Amino acid sequence: MSRVLGIDLGTTNTVVAVFDGGRANIIPDLSGNRTTPSIVAFTENGQRLVGFAARNQQITNPENTIYSVKRFMGRRHKEVSHEEKIVPYTILGKPEEFVQIKAGKRKYMPQEIAAMLLRTMKETAEAHLDEDITEAVITVPAYFDESQRKATKDAGEIAGLKVERIINEPTAAALAYGLQARESKQIIVFDFGGGTFDICAIKIEDGNFRVLSVNGNTRLGGDDFDQRIIDIVADDFRRKHRVDLRHDPMALQRLKEAAEKAKTDLSQRLETQIMLPFISIDGRGAKHLEFTLTRETFVSVCIDLFDELRSCCQQVRLGSGLWGRSIADVVMVGGSTRIPKVQEIAKEVFEVEQLQKAINPDEVVGLGAAVLGGVLQGDLHDIRLMDVTAHSLGVELQRDKVGMLIPKNTPIPCHKKRVFSTPQDEQTSVPIRVLEGESKLASANRTLALFQLRGIPKLPRGVPQIMVTFAMDANGILYVAAKDEATGKHQDIEISEGVGLDKTEIERLRKTAAEFDKMDARQETVVDLRNHGEQVLAELAEWFAFNRKLMPKRTEIQIASALDKLRNRVKGRDTAAIRSALKRLDRVVLPLRKAG
Numbered sequence: 001m002s003r004v005l006g007i008d009l010g011t012t013n014t015v016v017a018v019f020d021g022g023r024a025n026i027i028p029d030l031s032g033n034r035t036t037p038s039i040v041a042f043t044e045n046g047q048r049l050v051g052f053a054a055r056n057q058q059i060t061n062p063e064n065t066i067y068s069v070k071r072f073m074g075r076r077h078k079e080v081s082h083e084e085k086i087v088p089y090t091i092l093g094k095p096e097e098f099v100q101i102k103a104g105k106r107k108y109m110p111q112e113i114a115a116m117l118l119r120t121m122k123e124t125a126e127a128h129l130d131e132d133i134t135e136a137v138i139t140v141p142a143y144f145d146e147s148q149r150k151a152t153k154d155a156g157e158i159a160g161l162k163v164e165r166i167i168n169e170p171t172a173a174a175l176a177y178g179l180q181a182r183e184s185k186q187i188i189v190f191d192f193g194g195g196t197f198d199i200c201a202i203k204i205e206d207g208n209f210r211v212l213s214v215n216g217n218t219r220l221g222g223d224d225f226d227q228r229i230i231d232i233v234a235d236d237f238r239r240k241h242r243v244d245l246r247h248d249p250m251a252l253q254r255l256k257e258a259a260e261k262a263k264t265d266l267s268q269r270l271e272t273q274i275m276l277p278f279i280s281i282d283g284r285g286a287k288h289l290e291f292t293l294t295r296e297t298f299v300s301v302c303i304d305l306f307d308e309l310r311s312c313c314q315q316v317r318l319g320s321g322l323w324g325r326s327i328a329d330v331v332m333v334g335g336s337t338r339i340p341k342v343q344e345i346a347k348e349v350f351e352v353e354q355l356q357k358a359i360n361p362d363e364v365v366g367l368g369a370a371v372l373g374g375v376l377q378g379d380l381h382d383i384r385l386m387d388v389t390a391h392s393l394g395v396e397l398q399r400d401k402v403g404m405l406i407p408k409n410t411p412i413p414c415h416k417k418r419v420f421s422t423p424q425d426e427q428t429s430v431p432i433r434v435l436e437g438e439s440k441l442a443s444a445n446r447t448l449a450l451f452q453l454r455g456i457p458k459l460p461r462g463v464p465q466i467m468v469t470f471a472m473d474a475n476g477i478l479y480v481a482a483k484d485e486a487t488g489k490h491q492d493i494e495i496s497e498g499v500g501l502d503k504t505e506i507e508r509l510r511k512t513a514a515e516f517d518k519m520d521a522r523q524e525t526v527v528d529l530r531n532h533g534e535q536v537l538a539e540l541a542e543w544f545a546f547n548r549k550l551m552p553k554r555t556e557i558q559i560a561s562a563l564d565k566l567r568n569r570v571k572g573r574d575t576a577a578i579r580s581a582l583k584r585l586d587r588v589v590l591p592l593r594k595a596g
């Protein structure tokens, strides 16, 4: 089997890794960055930017710069009212419809935006490995539901990747961690990133990774802490100057960046300053923002968010029975685990003195995805994953009741059969509403899909026996099949709600994405590429002068020749030639830069 990439598609950052030479390795981009901002922007002159280029222009183009797209994946408009308020771009669609995002002159499904990020990661990997890559493992929060998983898988396919597996982020982290120390143990993975929170108890034994219990919140992340800071600072500014900065997209973007920085500062210190000169101008002149934020205030304005974290942790402690000495490690994953109060909660609930922070929290999920890639490409043996469903699955019964099919924390893959009949005489079709959630009331759960069983023979009520099989695959994606018990005939199932994109839509979006790529290629002018080449040359020349004496002679010659080649090529106008010189340089230099 060819190589299978591991991609951690994060709310804030995306990471790509591959299993190679007996270990999982992060693949850096051409400039050596190991993580890429999960940001896509559309500029006024019709250009599309991805990653750092998109982030660099965010302040001046907030309405067309799409970040945190993960929060909208597989969501209907009515489900994202909170998220919609905190992003400066426009969300479209009727309440019941899946979200669409307005940017530039078009509207996009969140899957399309995510596909642009995934495609960039695919290209980064292809340039680095110098081969075509078509397969990937993509990570999702354990608490993602069915339609969020399906949307992520669709995004991979729109990006031209066959998604071999969707794996839960904490399970991926456990894989990367468990491979380092092979002995049997029980661990907690505390995964808290920019937009989602997962908490998971995992037993590792003889290469088996068995998830015991999972909990979390897909709408709780670092962004929410930033928003609380934005609100107290903006309220204070409004009181002093009678101007609400939240109504000015450019000021708001500056404030958002300052709020995130203040939050990260407070992970180190007890107090920080937010200073934004010339944040607003009116008839009376320019206004400057100055605000002192203490860690104590930060914790107090976010207290309900911390309470929610604590309550999810308590559920996992209860579900797994793990605490204190029965836990080998509480592995901290994701940028938001750097917040001291978050660490305090993890220690308090699981009654441990120390947390495992030695693994890079930004890279471990991507590395774990690559480990699973290693298993799938046949390079790693004796590793088995046993994950569980994060949510209960049922069907709607009469009087707003739920008929449970698959309870939460059931190991996957799994399937469940249930016989349905007709409530009225001579009824030829029956609707089946599949629900996801923990409420006993059908109406309080989320509708995953609405199916119509059609072609039922005309018989008295209760006589037809239709066996419906609900199967959840290892990716946490649901499949439904129905069979008439009397005739053994497979029944038609018509899906009228839910489930996201079908094959033709994915194919259409894949073609549209490819069009975009062609446009990008045209827009990537010779000038851009020359500038990039010159920048790389400037950076590397200094590094090479300093380090060349320490290198083996052969390596020194290789690098000198790759630098010469690029130096010559950036003088010309052949974009393919410049790109190939960059790739060559990348191949000879990166292993050394990584090593030291």
Ligand code: AMP
Binding pocket: 010, 011, 012, 013, 192, 193, 194, 195, 221, 222, 223, 260, 263, 264, 265, 267, 333, 334, 335, 336, 337, 338, 339, 361, 362
């Ligand atoms: P991730 O999705 O794992 O990349 O996490 C990104 C989130 O971690 C963002 O909300 C960051 O603001 C947050 N983050 C990164 N570093 C820190 C830090 N030192 N203190 C608090 N939050 C942080």
